[in-house]
Amino acid sequence: MHVGSFFPHFHDEAKAFEFLESVVWADGVVCPHCGVVGGRVYDLSGVRSKPSAKNPKGVVRHGLKKCGECRKQFTVKVGTVFEHARMPLHKMLQAVHLMISSKKGISAHQLARTLEVQYKTAWFLAHRIREAMRSGDLATPFGGNGGAVEVDETYFGQRKGVNKARGGHAHKFGVLALVDRETGTMRSFTFDKYRAEQVHPIVRANIAREARLMTDEARMYAKIGKEFAEHGTTLHGARQYVDYSDRTIHTNTVEGAFSIFKRGMKGVYQHCGEQHLHRYLAEFEFRYNTRAANGFDDRARAREGLKGIAGKRITYRPTGEQA
Structure with missing residues (x-):
């Protein structure tokens, strides 16, 4: 079972990186290593990972870029809750859609069945997405106009x-x-x-x-x-x-x-x-x-949720706890 086949970023890895870049780098590409915004950035298209027994030719590294200032490589996932995730980005975007569009949430078991991944993978991914939803900003007090x-x-x-x-x-x-x-x-x-x-x-x-x-x-x-x-x-x-x-x-x-x-x-x-x-x-x-009464549909909610992925990390421990 796949989610939203009418959205290309839900089933195409290259399109998934393009979509995430449009959200995270809406104001220009930011190097996560040196922090330069809108500097010289080179697309390293066609680069593959090291060959392995499972993939003798290696795997295409989608979205790979190189900073012209610090000369380091990165993708849009670096410095976000998705960093070092071992599953395809398009499946993680499907998970974001499922969690945000389900009014009362979706269990990790259901997420695992839908995405065709292991339960522990789905459980950890769900917590990554919740961390992205969490706002750490200093919020304006409620009722400022006497409401x-x-x-x-x-x-x-x-x-x-x-x-x-x-x-x-x-x-x-x-x-x-x-x-x-x-x-x-x-x-x-x-x-x-x-x-x-x-x-x-x-x-x-x-x-x-x-x-x-x-x-x-x-x-x-x-x-x-x-x-x-x-x-x-x-x-x-x-x-x-x-x-x-x-x-x-x-x-x-x-x-x-x-x-x-x-x-x-x-x-x-x-x-x-x-x-x-x-x-x-x-x-x-x-x-x-971000419900409909506040002017959001599921697509707008997903983009809003993805805006919160930057600058956050969750590490996984063998006990299943998170640091």
Whole structure:
């Protein structure tokens, strides 16, 4: 089974390199070794790898270039999450499309069957793509023009080494999410304990003081709510999900984002190690922020996701963990 045969970069290796170059080097070729932008670069077309028993004539090295300044060779994959990947680039681009276009994600087993690769290869590739989706930029605070920002937390999974208690959430992973209603974008964070010293700094750093803060009735937000222009609450314990005196006061948007996240984690991925949780959050956050309501289709989402591959690396260890 192959994906999107109508896109040549999904089944032709040379076209795959051309497509990735158009995304990563949209402003000119950048040498990953010396950092020169738009300098003298030579195409080394037709160069082959060293002969081997499996390939006596060697393999054509697509997209190979040479910098005229530092005289070193490179391809567009160098310095990205795809560097040193041993599978064809066109298959990795298929994986990007599958992960970005699947609303609740795609399991590594399904990815392996579709791409016709081993499970470990698909698992590691999926984490490479999640790392590309993860934004490391200093983001502008939500609600800067006085808009409504919803904040809520959720719990799921089982912490390693923590026994399940009769009540409470100490044995589960904690996730805090913020949604800016005006821009339709979300940010998600993990926390160890639902305490003010962990939650309040996240809220202060990501929400402008002129914003309208929307939460449930949790006492955690009572104090920090006074720091914003308005603090609207709904009484979920009393089954109140919208304040009928002011229907803009609710947290239904962020809870809708949580529902997609939980359905994906429970129904598709089923298990997540705590050390990988931040990348799974980045995956769902990216898809939420690039959904159709925000003006993206699957092709635009794929290009947006590929913009984040540069300057990131994940190394694989024999235990299956990532450095």
